[in-house]
Each structure stands twice: as C-alpha cells, then as structure tokens.
Amino acid sequence: MEKFTVHKGLVVPLDRANVDTDAIIPKQFLKSIKRSGFGPNLFDAWRYLDVGEPGKPNEGRPLNPDFVLNKPQFRGASILLARENFGCGSSREHAPWALADYGFRAVIAPSYADIFFNNCFQNGLLPIVLKASEVDRLFNDVAVNLGFQLVIDLGEQTAAYADGSATFKFDVDGFRKYCLLNGLDDIGLTLRHADKIKAFEDKRKLEQPWLF
Amino acid sequence: MTMMQTLYDKLWQNHAVYTEDDGMTALYIDRHLVHEVTSPQAFEGLKLAGRKPWRIGSIVATADHNTPTDHWEEGIKDPISRIQVETLDANIKAVGAKAYFPFKDLRQGIVHVIGPENGATLPGMTVVCGDSHTSTHGAFGCLAFGIGTSEVEHVMATQTLLAKKMKNMLVSVDGPIPAGVTAKDITLAVIGRIGTAGGTGYTIEFGGSAIRALSMEGRMTLCNMAIEAGARAGMVAVDQTTIDYLKGRPFAPSGEAWDRAVAYWRTLTSDPGAKFDRTVTIDAASIRPQVTWGTSPEMVVTIDDRVPDPDKEKDATKRDGMERALEYMGLEPNMPITEIRIDKVFIGSCTNSRIEDLRAAAVVVRGKRIAKSVKLALVVPGSGLIKVQAEKEGLDRIFTDAGFEWREPGCSMCLAMNADRLEPGERCASTSNRNFEGRQGAGGRTHLVSPAMAAAAAIAGHFVDVRQWR
Numbered sequence: 001m002e003k004f005t006v007h008k009g010l011v012v013p014l015d016r017a018n019v020d021t022d023a024i025i026p027k028q029f030l031k032s033i034k035r036s037g038f039g040p041n042l043f044d045a046w047r048y049l050d051v052g053e054p055g056k057p058n059e060g061r062p063l064n065p066d067f068v069l070n071k072p073q074f075r076g077a078s079i080l081l082a083r084e085n086f087g088c089g090s091s092r093e094h095a096p097w098a099l100a101d102y103g104f105r106a107v108i109a110p111s112y113a114d115i116f117f118n119n120c121f122q123n124g125l126l127p128i129v130l131k132a133s134e135v136d137r138l139f140n141d142v143a144v145n146l147g148f149q150l151v152i153d154l155g156e157q158t159a160a161y162a163d164g165s166a167t168f169k170f171d172v173d174g175f176r177k178y179c180l181l182n183g184l185d186d187i188g189l190t191l192r193h194a195d196k197i198k199a200f201e202d203k204r205k206l207e208q209p210w211l212f
Numbered sequence: 213m214t215m216m217q218t219l220y221d222k223l224w225q226n227h228a229v230y231t232e233d234d235g236m237t238a239l240y241i242d243r244h245l246v247h248e249v250t251s252p253q254a255f256e257g258l259k260l261a262g263r264k265p266w267r268i269g270s271i272v273a274t275a276d277h278n279t280p281t282d283h284w285e286e287g288i289k290d291p292i293s294r295i296q297v298e299t300l301d302a303n304i305k306a307v308g309a310k311a312y313f314p315f316k317d318l319r320q321g322i323v324h325v326i327g328p329e330n331g332a333t334l335p336g337m338t339v340v341c342g343d344s345h346t347s348t349h350g351a352f353g354c355l356a357f358g359i360g361t362s363e364v365e366h367v368m369a370t371q372t373l374l375a376k377k378m379k380n381m382l383v384s385v386d387g388p389i390p391a392g393v394t395a396k397d398i399t400l401a402v403i404g405r406i407g408t409a410g411g412t413g414y415t416i417e418f419g420g421s422a423i424r425a426l427s428m429e430g431r432m433t434l435c436n437m438a439i440e441a442g443a444r445a446g447m448v449a450v451d452q453t454t455i456d457y458l459k460g461r462p463f464a465p466s467g468e469a470w471d472r473a474v475a476y477w478r479t480l481t482s483d484p485g486a487k488f489d490r491t492v493t494i495d496a497a498s499i500r501p502q503v504t505w506g507t508s509p510e511m512v513v514t515i516d517d518r519v520p521d522p523d524k525e526k527d528a529t530k531r532d533g534m535e536r537a538l539e540y541m542g543l544e545p546n547m548p549i550t551e552i553r554i555d556k557v558f559i560g561s562c563t564n565s566r567i568e569d570l571r572a573a574a575v576v577v578r579g580k581r582i583a584k585s586v587k588l589a590l591v592v593p594g595s596g597l598i599k600v601q602a603e604k605e606g607l608d609r610i611f612t613d614a615g616f617e618w619r620e621p622g623c624s625m626c627l628a629m630n631a632d633r634l635e636p637g638e639r640c641a642s643t644s645n646r647n648f649e650g651r652q653g654a655g656g657r658t659h660l661v662s663p664a665m666a667a668a669a670a671i672a673g674h675f676v677d678v679r680q681w682r
Binding site: 034096187 | 230233292334361439628
C-alpha cells in the first residue's frame with residue numbers, strides 16, 4: 001500500500017450529500033477481476049454524457065461539462081471535498097479503488113458511511129472528517145479561490161490552507177494512522193497474533209462445536 | 213456484579229480475540245459468505261502473498277450478481293460476466309469451501325438467501341461477506357455485516373476482522389401490525405424516520421412486539437435494510453421463531469449438538485435493563501404502506517401521501533438534493549403517489565425474494581392481468597429451492613397467467629449487473645433495497661415498495677394502496 005505522510009494538492013468540491021458508491025463507480029465496472037484501472041470510470045454517469053461500459057474506450061467519450069471534475073480549473077485535483085454520508089450504499093471497494101486510481105489521495109467530508117470509510121484506509125486514501133462548519137468554510141473558499149490547495153499532514157493530523165491562513169485538526173484511529181504512515185497491509189500485522197487466534201479458535205471448537 | 217449487556221455487546225465479547233489500546237479489536241469470524249463480484253481480487257491477493265486461507269470450513273460461496281435469470285441452457289452470454297463467475301469456480305476449486313453452490317446448481321441463489329435457508333447462518337455467529345446486505349443475517353441473532361474486498365482477504369488469511377465497537381441502538385416497534393403492512397414497510401418507515409445516516413456508527417437491534425411477531429423472512433427483510441439506515445449491522449434477538457426456522461436445515465446441528473446449541477442460542481437476547489446509546493420507538497399501528505419517491509431510501513412517503521415539495525425544506529443541502537432527485541425521477545412536487553405510473557415491476561432481491569414474499573405478491577395477482585402499459589414484470593426467486601417450493605404451490609402459474617415473467621434465481625434487476633435492467637427514463641416498482649441513480653440501469657427510476665405493493669402496481673399500472681385491494 002502507498003504510504004501517506006504529507007500531501008499537498010488541489011481541492012475539488014463535490015457539493016452533494018449522500019453520494020453513494022453506485023455513483024462513485026457504477027455496477028457494470030464491477031465485473032472486472034482486477035483492482036486497478038477504475039479511474040477513467042470514476043463517477044461515470046455524472047462525468048460522461050453517454051453510458052460507459054467495461055472494455056469501451058473512454059477517450060473521446062462526450063464529457064458532461066457541468067460536472068465539477070471536468071472543469072478545467074479542477075484538473076489534477078487530488079483532494080475531494082464532499083458532503084455528509086459520503087460513500088453510502090454498496091460495500092464495493094471498487095469505489096476507493098476508482099478514487100485512488102483517478103489520483104485522489106484524500107477525501108474531506110463531515111461524515112462517511114462506515115464500510116466505505118474502512119475501505120479507504122486499505123488503499124492509501126485518507127478519509128478526513130471535519131466539522132460541518134469547517135466543511136462549509138472550505139466549500140466557500142474553494143468557490144472563490146482559483147487553484148485552492150490544502151496541505152494534509154497525517155502525522156500532525158492537520159489540514160492546512162496552502163497559504164497558511166487556516167489549519168484544521170482531525171482525528172484518526174491510531175492503528176489506521178500507523179498503517180497509512182508506514183504503508184503497511186494489516187494482514188501481516190494481524191498474523192503476528194496468529195497464536196492468539198489459534199488459541200481462541202481451539203476454545204471455540206470445544207464450546208460451540210456445531211460452528212465447525 | 214455482571215453488567216447488563218445488549219445482544220450486540222454479547223456477540224462482540226464472544227468474538228473478540230484481542231483488543232489494541234485504541235480499541236481496535238480482532239473479531240473471530242465464524243461464517244464467510246463469498247460471491248463472484250467482490251472476491252476475485254482477494255483470492256488473487258492471497259495467492260500473490262503466498263498465503264493460504266485460515267479455515268476453508270467457514271466459507272460458503274455462490275454466484276449470484278452476474279448470473280442470468282433466463283435461458284440458462286445458453287450459459288452466461290456476457291463474456292466479462294462469464295469470466296468473473298468462472299474465476300469464482302476456479303478459486304473455490306483451488307482453495308476449497310464448506311459449500312459452493314455454482315451457477316445452475318439447485319441450491320444456487322442470492323448469497324443472503326441461501327445462507328439462512330441452508331442453516332449456514334446460525335445464531336451467535338459472526339457472518340461477513342463482501343456485500344453490504346450481509347446485515348440480513350442479523351435476523352438470526354448474529355453479528356453480520358458487509359466488508360470490502362481487502363477485508364475479505366483479511367478474513368480469508370486470518371479468520372478475523374479488525375474493527376472498533378459500534379454504539380448500540382434499539383429500534384422498538386410495538387403493537388399489532390396493520391393488514392397490508394409488511395416488514396418492508398416497517399424498515400422503510402424506520403429509514404424515513406432516522407435517515408440514511410441515522411444508523412451510522414451504530415449496530416441496530418430491532419425489538420418490540422411487532423418485530424417478535426414477524427416471521428424469519430420478515431426479520432431478514434428488516435435487517436437487510438439496516439445498511440440503508442447507515443448501520444453496518446442490524447439484528448433481532450433469538451426466540452422460538454428463530455429456533456423453529458433452523459430445525460432440520462442441512463448445516464444446522466442435530467441430535468445432542470442441537471440441544472446444546474439451542475440452550476446457548478436462547479441466551480442471545482439483550483438483558484432486561486441493558487443500556488442503549490439511542491432508542492427509537494415506533495407504534496406499528498402508525499405504519500402505512502411505503503413508497504420511495506427519490507434517489508435515496510430516506511426519500512420515502514406513505515401511499516396516501518404526495519411527492520414532497522422542496523420549497524418547504526429549509527436546509528439548503530437537503531433542498532438541493534430533493535430538487536436533483538425530483539428532476540432525475542421526473543416527478544413534480546405535490547403529485548399524489550397513486551398517480552405515479554410505472555413501466556416495469558421487479559419482485560426479487562435479497563430484501564424480498566423469499567417464499568413468503570412471493571406468496572404475498574401472488575395473493576394480490578391471482579386471477580388478474582398486468583396493466584397494458586407495464587412493459588415487463590419480473591418475478592425472480594431468491595434461490596433454486598425457493599423456486600421449486602413456489603412451483604410446488606403453483607405460484608409460478610399465478611404469476612405467468614397474469615403476464616409476469618417467472619425467472620431463474622439471482623440478484624437480477626436489483627443492481628442490473630446481468631441483462632435484467634431498466635432503460636433510461638423507465639420507472640420501476642421494485643421490491644429491492646436501493647433507489648440510487650442508475651442502480652437498476654443507467655437513467656432508470658426506482659420506487660422501493662413491498663412485494664404486495666409491487667404486485668398491485670403491476671396490475672393497476674400505477675401505485676395503489678394495497679390495503680384497499682380487492
């Protein structure tokens with residue numbers, strides 16, 4: 001997994017609540033048996049004017065000029081600013097795969113759906129929770145400042161304006177933070193406790209043998 | 213003194229292998245359900261890392277999302293779907309499983325239908341699957357929730373999942389359930405009340421006399437949509453209904469083990485006086501048949517109501533969402549719900565494809581014909597076993613005589629990964645769980661309802677109040 005330490009990037013605002021994972025990556029792309037290549041179909045139904053299909057080349061497809069990712073000033077954005085309950089619905093990890101493959105390193109929202117939130121951490125994508133008032137302020141500032149950038153420092157747990165004029169603190173689970181900072185996959189970490197798992201399982205076999 | 217515990221507290225404690233200082237806990241996983249869409253990358257990851265599954269006896273697998281619901285003799289025509297299903301075949305062959313119900317197997321079906329019907333879902337288990345509707349299994353007094361593909365790989369490799377404990381929410385529904393009101397209406401009413409993020413960060417236990425009166429099928433419908441209220445897991449305490457349902461199922465214990473298991477299962481209830489962080493109380497008598505009007509399950513009203521007016525919403529983000537939803541859905545504010553005309557009907561999905569659902573729809577349909585304006589009305593049983601049972605009862609004939617198509621089992625038009633889908637602009641009365649934009653096909657418009665309400669809409673060509681159906 002790619003490490004996340006400090007990231008400076010352009011912020012793109014997606015001003016909708018309850019953005020679901022079907023919108024982030026529509027179902028037809030879930031037929032892939034790979035983890036990569038979902039970026040061009042991120043937000044497919046909103047981003048393009050035609051219907052995307054797996055295997056169909058995306059170059060030359062008609063873009064929806066009104067969709068924020070297609071606006072020239074947000075080309076190359078790597079921080080997605082969103083509203084509450086981002087990533088609700090389906091558990092598909094293809095959603096964070098698509099966001100990361102597009103080039104996003106972080107999402108900022110007042111709240112997330114639980115499964116999506118967990119899935120992000122597995123893919124080097126940092127989901128940041130800020131207060132609703134802070135998110136409102138960011139939406140306002142992105143709207144009036146062309147090229148608005150943030151500097152996200154995971155170690156310090158801060159998201160700061162690139163010009164230094166404001167800094168927001170955020171919380172993150174200690175374990176998730178450790179894995180992201182070091183680019184560690186948690187299977188290896190869990191397997192260091194294999195003896196405990198084995199002992200637990202053996203006890204369980206005696207107590208509830210019908211489960212085995 | 214022992215602390216009074218909720219059902220969730222008990223299940224959590226019973227599966228915690230170890231807990232880190234920050235509360236991150238490795239939960240032991242008893243049952244791992246696997247389907248073709250969210251597993252290939254996990255199997256590949258395992259292989260690349262040179263890891264073996266920890267306990268293949270925990271794995272029960274089936275192919276459901278991509279499988280066609282007609283012309284099975286022709287196989288899976290979409291080559292990309294076929295590769296995904298064949299990849300699952302190959303992975304299970306290489307790795308092994310307690311049970312695998314492949315495409316065309318008599319016991320194949322929607323993963324959340326076949327687990328319980330085979331007794332592969334048992335009270336007190338942790339049940340996970342790379343699918344958000346895993347919450348369904350909580351109906352059996354399980355801790356059951358959906359996980360991402362990296363977590364699927366983690367469970368395969370370690371038989372555990374890393375998680376932090378959620379808060380406890382009790383949704384108590386009390387009193388007699390009115391005629392014409394089903395578990396689907398109860399769950400939609402709950403979502404309408406608390407919102408799609410109302411359960412985020414919580415595990416919901418559904419309790420109260422109305423819930424205890426529900427069959428296991430109804431409880432599964434209820435828990436299935438806990439995720440639509442934002443709760444990763446929903447659950448119902450074990451009672452005699454649970455135990456009666458499980459007796460004699462293929463993977464349920466028998467003989468002395470059954471007696472031992474039942475004695476334990478009876479402890480799987482919240483202790484009287486256990487503390488919930490939030491309690492929501494609903495009077496069952498107040499619940500009417502529900503119809504969603506928008507693009508989120510919380511955008512729901514009762515059949516005798518009207519499409520809401522965004523001008524009356526004070527919150528700007530909510531108002532924008534409502535306006536966008538109305539535009540997508542092609543609806544006008546203040547229009548009576550009963551005037552909404554539909555193009556297609558879908559009776560199926562892990563929410564409402566069980567025998568009780570099909571019976572409820574058949575009662576409404578019997579002796580009638582679908583409206584001429586309805587282009588397609590599909591009935592997709594949840595599993596091969598349900599299909600056989602329904603045919604034994606003659607339900608298939610009731611549906612086909614009325615102009616419905618009677619299909620093979622699978623997820624079908626709930627998410628339209630196979631050929632069953634809405635065309636742009638088409639409007640559907642659907643018994644599934646999500647009315648998101650494009651969910652049932654790009655540009656398609658979904659209204660979530662109960663099986664009886666979907667059946668009645670198919671006959672009338674528009675939504676009607678099933679309480680007045682004759």
